[in-house]
Amino acid sequence: MDKIPILRMGPFLLVTIQIDLYDRLALNLETDLVNMVHKTGARGVLIDISAVSIVDSFMGRILGNIASMTRVLDAETVVVGMQPAVAITLIELGLSLTGVHTALDVERGMALLQSKLDPDEELANDNDNDVE
Amino acid sequence: MDKIPILRMGPFLLVTIQIDLYDRLALNLETDLVNMVHKTGARGVLIDISAVSIVDSFMGRILGNIASMTRVLDAETVVVGMQPAVAITLIELGLSLTGVHTALDVERGMALLQSKLDPDEELANDNDNDVE
Numbered sequence: 001m002d003k004i005p006i007l008r009m010g011p012f013l014l015v016t017i018q019i020d021l022y023d024r025l026a027l028n029l030e031t032d033l034v035n036m037v038h039k040t041g042a043r044g045v046l047i048d049i050s051a052v053s054i055v056d057s058f059m060g061r062i063l064g065n066i067a068s069m070t071r072v073l074d075a076e077t078v079v080v081g082m083q084p085a086v087a088i089t090l091i092e093l094g095l096s097l098t099g100v101h102t103a104l105d106v107e108r109g110m111a112l113l114q115s116k117l118d119p120d121e122e123l124a125n126d127n128d129n130d131v132e
Numbered sequence: 133m134d135k136i137p138i139l140r141m142g143p144f145l146l147v148t149i150q151i152d153l154y155d156r157l158a159l160n161l162e163t164d165l166v167n168m169v170h171k172t173g174a175r176g177v178l179i180d181i182s183a184v185s186i187v188d189s190f191m192g193r194i195l196g197n198i199a200s201m202t203r204v205l206d207a208e209t210v211v212v213g214m215q216p217a218v219a220i221t222l223i224e225l226g227l228s229l230t231g232v233h234t235a236l237d238v239e240r241g242m243a244l245l246q247s248k249l250d251p252d253e254e255l256a257n258d259n260d261n262d263v264e
Contacts, residue, residue, distance in 0.1 A: 005148055005183040005213070007238045009141075014238075016137055016148045051137040081137070106139045106146075 004029050006036050012044040012113055013037065013075075014106070018051045026062045033066055037073045044113035045070050048106060050081030060095035067100045076101060076116055080109035136161050138168050144176040144245055145169065145207075146238070150183045158194045165198055169205045176245035177202050180238060182213030192227035199232045208233060208248055212241035 002025055007014045013036055015029070033045060047063065067077035078101040082090075090097065103109035134157055139146045145168055147161070165177060179195065199209040210233040214222075222229065235241035 003183065004150065005180065007146075007148065007180060007182075007213075009238060009242075014139075014146075016139065016150070018136065018148070018150050048137060048139060050139075051135065081139075106141060110141075 002028060003032065006032060008036075008040055008042070009046075009110075011042060011117065012046055012110065013040070013042045014046045014048065016048045016051070020054070021059055021062060026058070030062070030066055030069060034069050034073065037070050037075045042075050043117055044075055044110075045077045046106060046109045046113070047077065047079045048081045049079060049086070050083065050105075052086060053083060055086045055089050055093075057093055057095060060090060060093070060097060063097060063100055071099070076113060078103050078109040078112055080104065080106050134160060135164065138164060140168075140172055140174070141178075141242075143174060143249065144178055144242065145172070145174045146178045146180065148180045148183070152186070153191055153194060158190070162194070162198055162201060166201050166205065169202050169207045174207050175249055176207055176242075177209045178238060178241045178245070179209065179211045180213045181211060181218070182215065182237075184218060185215060187218045187221050187225075189225055189227060192222060192225070192229060195229060195232055203231070208245060210235050210241040210244055212236065212238050 004015055004017065004025065013033065015033065019025070021029070036042065037045065045066070047066070052059070063077075063079055070077050079097065080103045082102060101112060103112050136147055136149065136157065145165065147165065151157070153161070168174065169177065177198070179198070184191070195209075195211055202209050211229065212235045214234065233244060235244050
């Protein structure tokens, strides 16, 4: 199978990564996602990586690429469901996923995207997640 | 990878099937889903099979099993995103997915589950796609 399905959920797109992202699959995913954002006018992309247990710099770069590509089409990308071990590996590899938003799970990721769509609402309860 | 991730979306669970369901994977999915319904008190399960292009009687039976198992835990199962060729094959194989609800995509599947949670609303638009 060389396509990862992209699900439309209201104004957002959801992708679940379940298999190793080798070169062609990753490039297909980038292209498909950008086309889908263009076609649907989606305002956000959620990438669930809860099934990913091994991460390398290639994966980190792909996630960064996707975030940059969708941002120029006015859609934010949130990576959700990262396993603790993956977070540790990423930082030890020196990859801090610059420009990529992250959230603990799909629900929180969706809330994050929603709050970016309605800045007023965020203003009302913006002392939720701020550590300041 | 021998686990398919189950995503929680409000009162529903979402599973995207992207790889061939061989025996152990299918049994794991059944167990995981039932445990997850029990743990989260989910009221519905959405199974996206838009990436599935080949279907056989085993797959049909697994979907039927999951629907029956979740139903006894008071959660309905909706299979979404079936490709036209898969629908043709299923019927030609004589499998009509008895007891499994279907919908065209995740959004419609979620609307179907929502309407089952709020029967009043269902009365207003009760032309959904039950396959029973």
